[in-house]
Amino acid sequence: MSRTLTAYFSASGTTKRAAQRLAQAIGSDLYEIKPAAAYTQADLNWMDKQSRSSLEMKDPTCRPKLADRDAAVEQYDRIFLGFPIWWYTAPSIIRTFLESYDFTGKTIILFATSGGSGFGKTAKDLASSCPGAVIKEGRLLNGLPTEDALKQWAESM
Numbered sequence: 001m002s003r004t005l006t007a008y009f010s011a012s013g014t015t016k017r018a019a020q021r022l023a024q025a026i027g028s029d030l031y032e033i034k035p036a037a038a039y040t041q042a043d044l045n046w047m048d049k050q051s052r053s054s055l056e057m058k059d060p061t062c063r064p065k066l067a068d069r070d071a072a073v074e075q076y077d078r079i080f081l082g083f084p085i086w087w088y089t090a091p092s093i094i095r096t097f098l099e100s101y102d103f104t105g106k107t108i109i110l111f112a113t114s115g116g117s118g119f120g121k122t123a124k125d126l127a128s129s130c131p132g133a134v135i136k137e138g139r140l141l142n143g144l145p146t147e148d149a150l151k152q153w154a155e156s157m
Contacts, residue, residue: 003075003076003077004026004027004028004029004076004078005028005029005030005031005071005073005075005079005080006019006022006023006026006028006031006079006080007019007030007031007032007033007071007079007080007081007082008030008031008032008033008081008082008083009032009033009034009035009083009084009091009093009094010032010083010084011039011053011084011091012084014084014113015082015083015084015112015113015141016032017144018082018111018113019032019080019111021144021145021147022080022082022111022141022154023080024147025147025148025150025151025154026080026150026151026154028080029076031070031071033071033083033093033094033097034067034068035064035065035066035067036064036065036066036067037064039052039053040052046086046087053091056091057086057087057091062092063092063093063095063099064092064096066093066096066097066100069101071097071101073101073102073103073106074101076106077105077106077107078106078108078109078157079103079106079107079108079109080108080109080110080111080138081094081097081108081109081110081111082110082111082112082113082141083110083112083113084112084113085113085114085115085118085119085120085140088117088120088121088122089121089122089125090110090112090125090126094129095126095129098126098129099129102132103130103132103133104131104132104133105132105133106130106133107133107136107157108126108133108134108135108136109136109138109154109157110122110123110126110135110136110137110138111138111139111140111141112140114142119137119140123135123136123137136157138153138157
């Protein structure tokens with residue numbers, strides 16, 4: 001069994017494609033973080049200040065519910081955690097995921113997709129949601145890097 005997990009949240013499919021390619025390149029298990037209520041296009045309209053994603057990101061205490069808690073994180077030493085960048089950080093559901101499991105002693109390597117912004121303070125922002133874990137800022141996986149490039153990057157982490 002792989003000691004590495006690639007876990008990801010994807011609202012539109014972009015991060016899913018990146019996560020699938022990463023998992024394939026490094027031979028890791030793959031887990032999709034799913035919200036209890038799927039996001040619609042209207043929910044993702046960042047220009048609408050009343051859209052679901054806008055309201056979630058304005059509220060630092062927001063923790064969207066997960067569809068399940070089936071990620072057997074206890075089996076893994078290293079977790080690549082992927083998500084789209086929303087408002088210069090990880091979506092609120094990533095905090096829900098991190099706070100739903102015990103990541104003590106694990107290394108969490110972040111990767112993301114973004115339409116224009118970088119990680120910002122994402123690693124620092126998420127640290128309080130997974131005490132006892134080591135969080136490393138990874139890289140943006142825009143444009144689907146090759147499997148060889150992903151493997152080299154993962155090995156360097």
